[in-house]
Amino acid sequence: MQDVLLTIDAGMVDWSRAQFALTAIFHWLFVPLTLGLALIMGICETIYYRRQKRGDESADFWRTTSQFWQRLFGINFAMGVATGIILEFEFGTNWSNYSWLVGDIFGAPLAVEGIVAFFMESTFVAVMFFGWKKVSAGFHLASTWLTGIGATLSAWWILVANAWMQYPVGCEFNPDTMRNEMTSFADVALSPFAVDKFLHTVISAWIIGAVFVVAVSCWYLLKKRHKELALKSIRIAAVVGLVASVGAALTGHKSGQDVAEAQPMKLAAMEALYNGGTEQPLTLVAWVNPIGQPDYEHDGEPALKVAMPYALSLMATNTLDGYVPGINDILNGYTRPDGTREPSADEKIARGKKAIAALQAYRETKSEEQLKVFRENEKYFGYGYVNDKSQLVPPIALNFWAFRTMVGMGCLLILFFGLVWVLAYNIPFVSIFSRRLLAALGLLDEAEADVPASGSQPRWLCWAAIIMLPLAYIASESGWLVAELGRQPWTIQDMLPTWAAVSDLSSGSVALTFIIFLGLFTTMLGVEISIMLKQIKKGPHKDFVE
Numbered sequence: 001m002q003d004v005l006l007t008i009d010a011g012m013v014d015w016s017r018a019q020f021a022l023t024a025i026f027h028w029l030f031v032p033l034t035l036g037l038a039l040i041m042g043i044c045e046t047i048y049y050r051r052q053k054r055g056d057e058s059a060d061f062w063r064t065t066s067q068f069w070q071r072l073f074g075i076n077f078a079m080g081v082a083t084g085i086i087l088e089f090e091f092g093t094n095w096s097n098y099s100w101l102v103g104d105i106f107g108a109p110l111a112v113e114g115i116v117a118f119f120m121e122s123t124f125v126a127v128m129f130f131g132w133k134k135v136s137a138g139f140h141l142a143s144t145w146l147t148g149i150g151a152t153l154s155a156w157w158i159l160v161a162n163a164w165m166q167y168p169v170g171c172e173f174n175p176d177t178m179r180n181e182m183t184s185f186a187d188v189a190l191s192p193f194a195v196d197k198f199l200h201t202v203i204s205a206w207i208i209g210a211v212f213v214v215a216v217s218c219w220y221l222l223k224k225r226h227k228e229l230a231l232k233s234i235r236i237a238a239v240v241g242l243v244a245s246v247g248a249a250l251t252g253h254k255s256g257q258d259v260a261e262a263q264p265m266k267l268a269a270m271e272a273l274y275n276g277g278t279e280q281p282l283t284l285v286a287w288v289n290p291i292g293q294p295d296y297e298h299d300g301e302p303a304l305k306v307a308m309p310y311a312l313s314l315m316a317t318n319t320l321d322g323y324v325p326g327i328n329d330i331l332n333g334y335t336r337p338d339g340t341r342e343p344s345a346d347e348k349i350a351r352g353k354k355a356i357a358a359l360q361a362y363r364e365t366k367s368e369e370q371l372k373v374f375r376e377n378e379k380y381f382g383y384g385y386v387n388d389k390s391q392l393v394p395p396i397a398l399n400f401w402a403f404r405t406m407v408g409m410g411c412l413l414i415l416f417f418g419l420v421w422v423l424a425y426n427i428p429f430v431s432i433f434s435r436r437l438l439a440a441l442g443l444l445d446e447a448e449a450d451v452p453a454s455g456s457q458p459r460w461l462c463w464a465a466i467i468m469l470p471l472a473y474i475a476s477e478s479g480w481l482v483a484e485l486g487r488q489p490w491t492i493q494d495m496l497p498t499w500a501a502v503s504d505l506s507s508g509s510v511a512l513t514f515i516i517f518l519g520l521f522t523t524m525l526g527v528e529i530s531i532m533l534k535q536i537k538k539g540p541h542k543d544f545v546e
Contacts, residue, residue: 011507013499016094019514021484023087025477026521030080030528032476035155035202036209036240037073038148041066043236049141065229067132068540069213070144072532074129077151079528081122083521094510098491098501102180105171105188106161113157121150155205156198163194165492166483167262173378175362175371180495193258197483200251203244204476207413210241211465211472214420216536218462226539231424238424241417248410253315259486260316260324263493265392266486268327269399271312272302276326276334282311288400296327296396327396331389343380345389351377352384382495391497394488402481409475416468423461 048062088110091099099106127135127143135143164170170187171180182188214237217230260267268276272288274296286302288294294302313322323337333344343351355377362370386392487493491501 010499012505012510013502015507015510015514016502017498019094019510019517020087020090022514022517022521023083023090024480024484026525027080027083027087028477028480029473029525030076030083031155032205032208032473033076033212034073034080034151035148035205036207036212037069037076038151038209039206040209040213040233040236040240041069041073042145042148043240044069044233045141045144049137052137061228063132064540065233066144068229069233070128071535072216074125075528075531075535077125079524082524086517094503094505095491095501096503098496100179101496101501102168102171102492105164105168105180105182108182108185109157109160109164109189113154117150117153117157119150121147121154124150152202155202159198159201160189160191160194162483163191163197164188165490166197166487167191167193167258168492168495173381175359175374178363193262196251196255196258200248200255203247203251204479206240206244207248208472208476210237210244210417211413211469213237214241214465215469218465219536220539222459222462229540234420235424238417238421241413242421245410245414245417249414252407252410256315257318263487264325265327265330266394266399266482267316268325268330269394269396269486270403270482272396272400273312273324273326274299274301274328276324276329278313278321278323279310280312280316280322280324281307281309282315283307285404286400288397290397290401292397293393294396296393327393331392345383345386345392348380348383349386349389351380352382352386354384355381356384380494382490382492382497382500385497385500386489391489394486399482399486402478402485406475406478406482409471409478413468413472413475416464420461420465423458 044062045066048059048066051059051062091106124143124146127140128147131140131143168180169191170182170184172183173180188194213233217233217237220226220230256267259270267273271283272286272294273280273283274294283302284306286305286307288302310320312324314320316322316324325334325342330342331345333342333347335341355374358370358373358377359381361367362374489497489499491498
């Protein structure tokens with residue numbers, strides 16, 4: 001691999017990263033809406049099934065409501081599949097060294113995803129769309145839920161693969177084949193990173209689905225169309241969104257602890273924490289220049305910093321006085337609270353180069369002594385491809401601002417769904433208090449403050465719901481920026497840097513496909529938005545009775 005690195009075009013690394021990021025960002029525009037709408041349309045059809053079994057006259061309304069949200073789900077589902085397939089192909093085309101080194105491990109969850117989860121969702125989605133008059137109501141309901149469960153299982157296996165890149169476990173390097181081989185599928189599939197990442201990601205996707213449903217429903221209210229569908233859909237989405245928003249905060253806290261343990265450099269970059277210590281505060285806002293990398297070696301704390309005392313130590317260690325290392329601590333070496341010493345970056349680089357040299361010598365001589373030297377330094381093998389310790393620091397400004405965007409939008413979503421929930425359900429006392437508070441703020445007419453809502457929502461809230469839709473997507477994408485940019489320069493944490501993982505291609509060929517994909521994905525996104533808007537404008541099926 002060392003010889004291959006000498007021939008790789010430096011621009012190839014940047015263009016390959018840019019192309020993969022482009023594909024992932026577009027793909028993630030479709031996936032969360034798929035997962036979120038799957039839950040809401042399942043709830044709607046469950047209500048239809050229960051009402052139909054009772055002979056309730058409102059059953060037809062809930063069937064129409066289910067079909068409407070399923071129609072929008074189907075449009076989005078198709079676009080997500082198209083971008084997802086391209087994303088997986090890029091591992092073989094642009095990241096062949098990566099695929100060769102860890103394909104036996106990384107490919108396993110992706111194979112399970114394709115054979116089991118994707119097969120299940122693609123099978124039952126056909127029954128869901130075309131089986132309303134061909135199968136029983138119970139079987140159709142099961143198909144709807146199995147479609148959503150299949151999509152969620154697909155997310156599970158893909159997130160298992162991603163989590164393994166962040167926290168590689170259950171594997172062992174074979175120096176004879178030059179490949180990492182899986183030693184425990186259970187360790188890979190059930191690692192703390194995989195479980196926490198799955199919960200946080202899927203719950204955040206439910207937020208996107210809930211915001212989408214509220215936004216579409218509020219548009220109908222503004223247009224004075226399909227009022228009953230809009231109000232009842234808002235009620236369902238308000239509960240889903242509020243529970244999911246709180247759940248995302250809780251699972252995000254657990255994910256933060258995983259990052260503090262396994263990826264301390266990512267946490268330090270997220271906080272722009274240059275020099276760590278105990279009793280660390282959590283930065284709420286500070287001036288971190290968004291352009292360029294800060295001078296973390298010489299700068300003190302970022303300017304205009306406003307922080308919450310002890311909160312970072314609490315988030316990272318569950319104790320108020322917990323030790324959190326900063327960027328300089330990680331680069332220069334530090335002592336953990338349990339007394340173990342973490343080597344400096346220079347020491348890791350030296351030991352990594354020693355491991356590479358020993359591996360090359362073993363390959364030539366099959367010397368057990370060289371194999372022993374390699375095993376003693378194997379933990380730092382990936383650092384042997386690092387030339388300067390500054391390469392180990394991810395982009396601080398991007399991580400800092402992306403993290404605050406995600407958390408800030410998350411807090412706003414909790415408040416938003418709490419308000420929608422209160423106004424949608426007219427909860428006694430709580431609703432009256434909330435309406436008086438809104439009236440005092442000038443957001444509601446005083447005459448309406450003591451009167452329960454007749455069913456419609458204030459116009460400002462309807463517009464706020466529509467505005468919240470792109471903001472929710474920004475929060476979701478920001479979360480992925482932190483997850484992926486925060487672990488740079490590693491494709492696999494501490495094992496394989498990006499410049500050792502790419503294919504030996506010319507940067508020009510990747511740049512060309514980047515431009516092609518940019519045009520293709522932008523067109524696909526435009527087509528989806530156009531079709532979605534037409535279907536929303538068209539509304540429920542014509543036999544829907546208000």
